[in-house]
Amino acid sequence: MALVTNVTSFGRTGLSDFVLQRVTALVLGAYGLCIVGFFAVADVSHASLAAFLAGTAMRWFSTAAVVALGVHAWIGMWTVGTDYIRQHAFGAGLGGSAFGLRLIYQFGCVAAIVVYMAWSVTIIWGLA
Amino acid sequence: MKVSIYRFDPDADEKAHLQDVEVELPEGRDLMVLDVLELAKSRDPSIAYRRSCREGVCGSDGMNINGKNGLACITPVSEAARGGKLVLRPLPGLPVIRDLVVDMSAFFRQYERVKPYLINDAPPPAEERLQSPEDRAKLDGLYECILCACCSTSCPSFWWNPDKFVGPAGLLQAYRFLADSRDTATEERLADLEDPFSVFRCRGIMNCVNACPRGLNPTRAIGKIRSMLLTEAT
Numbered sequence: 001m002a003l004v005t006n007v008t009s010f011g012r013t014g015l016s017d018f019v020l021q022r023v024t025a026l027v028l029g030a031y032g033l034c035i036v037g038f039f040a041v042a043d044v045s046h047a048s049l050a051a052f053l054a055g056t057a058m059r060w061f062s063t064a065a066v067v068a069l070g071v072h073a074w075i076g077m078w079t080v081g082t083d084y085i086r087q088h089a090f091g092a093g094l095g096g097s098a099f100g101l102r103l104i105y106q107f108g109c110v111a112a113i114v115v116y117m118a119w120s121v122t123i124i125w126g127l128a
Numbered sequence: 129m130k131v132s133i134y135r136f137d138p139d140a141d142e143k144a145h146l147q148d149v150e151v152e153l154p155e156g157r158d159l160m161v162l163d164v165l166e167l168a169k170s171r172d173p174s175i176a177y178r179r180s181c182r183e184g185v186c187g188s189d190g191m192n193i194n195g196k197n198g199l200a201c202i203t204p205v206s207e208a209a210r211g212g213k214l215v216l217r218p219l220p221g222l223p224v225i226r227d228l229v230v231d232m233s234a235f236f237r238q239y240e241r242v243k244p245y246l247i248n249d250a251p252p253p254a255e256e257r258l259q260s261p262e263d264r265a266k267l268d269g270l271y272e273c274i275l276c277a278c279c280s281t282s283c284p285s286f287w288w289n290p291d292k293f294v295g296p297a298g299l300l301q302a303y304r305f306l307a308d309s310r311d312t313a314t315e316e317r318l319a320d321l322e323d324p325f326s327v328f329r330c331r332g333i334m335n336c337v338n339a340c341p342r343g344l345n346p347t348r349a350i351g352k353i354r355s356m357l358l359t360e361a362t
């Protein structure tokens with residue numbers, strides 16, 4: 001069932017999406033705490049923040065957080081799209097194609113997420 | 129008392145409208161919303177709605193009463209019409225056939241989909257399939273559903289995807305059979321539910337619990353199905 005809409009879902013099943021959504025939330029939560037912790041205890045300046053983020057472990061952690069954010073965002077945006085961009089929500093409009101509009105929306109979301117992820121990774125690792 | 133009733137006649141009307149009907153309420157006695165509707169119908173016999181048992185058992189008079197889904201026959205007017213006005217609309221999200229009568233096909237398709245019957249291919253014993261009192265107790269809060277659709281038609285996830293999301297009523301029944309010690313199709317039942325829509329569209333906002341006139345809790349049953357899916361996968 002639901003082949004057309006399922007092929008664009010991130011995980012294989014609703015179960016894997018559900019688990020991924022929660023695991024990525026945990027990663028993001030931990031990362032958030034780590035950053036808040038830095039601002040709470042460190043002597044905050046541009047230099048100290050730059051040094052903190054430049055450690056190899058921290059770079060990997062930031063990368064993991066960016067990836068987690070990308071996955072989390074995609075599952076969320078996909079869900080929003082399949083809830084609201086629906087034929088019956090538009091009545092007879094759209095020339096009968098909520099499906100086409102949803103594909104455009106999904107493409108836009110993926111493009112934005114990929115660009116942001118790539119951009120963040122170049123910043124985290126200091127690549128030009 | 130003024131009662132506003134949603135009117136739609138597919139043969140005559142392009143659009144639905146609310147019709148105000150003035151009804152005389154008896155002094156010193158609280159009526160049920162269904163009684164008021166009968167009074168309104170005695171004024172205007174063209175008003176259409178479903179009803180049968182008039183005591184909250186058959187599930188046929190589910191409707192939207194002052195913004196909240198419920199059974200007209202067991203909702204006291206004093207409770208529903210706090211502001212002195214009663215507004216009756218059909219259950220939201222389903223196609224209206226006429227006035228307060230909706231087409232429940234989408235609702236029943238989802239009910240059918242969860243195979244709401246016992247599956248057990250073992251040869252039946254001479255008398256009956258026995259169940260311990262503890263196992264029987266697991267079905268409490270599940271079997272009492274009267275399929276009135278008050279829950280599913282108050283659920284936004286069901287409004288958006290009535291063809292793919294089973295909805296609270298169907299999922300309550302899905303769990304009723306997953307929880308039954310005599311049923312042997314647990315694995316197949318779970319496999320049918322693990323896609324991104326059937327169960328996982330539930331966002332846990334509990335409109336269903338709020339609406340159920342029998343006081344049942346579909347959200348808890350949905351949580352149990354999720355846990356079963358998780359356990360099954362690990």
Ligand code: SF4
Pocket residue numbers: 282283284285286295296329330331332333334335336337346347350
């Ligand atoms: S808890 Fe789930 S099933 Fe109940 S109304 Fe909310 S989304 Fe629908």
Ligand code: SF4
Pocket residue numbers: 272273274275276277278279280296297300339340341342343344346
């Ligand atoms: S769970 Fe409650 S509201 Fe939903 S169909 Fe059953 S009795 Fe009606």
Ligand code: FES
Pocket residue numbers: 178179180181182183184185186187188189190199200201202
């Ligand atoms: S008439 Fe049967 S439930 Fe209300």
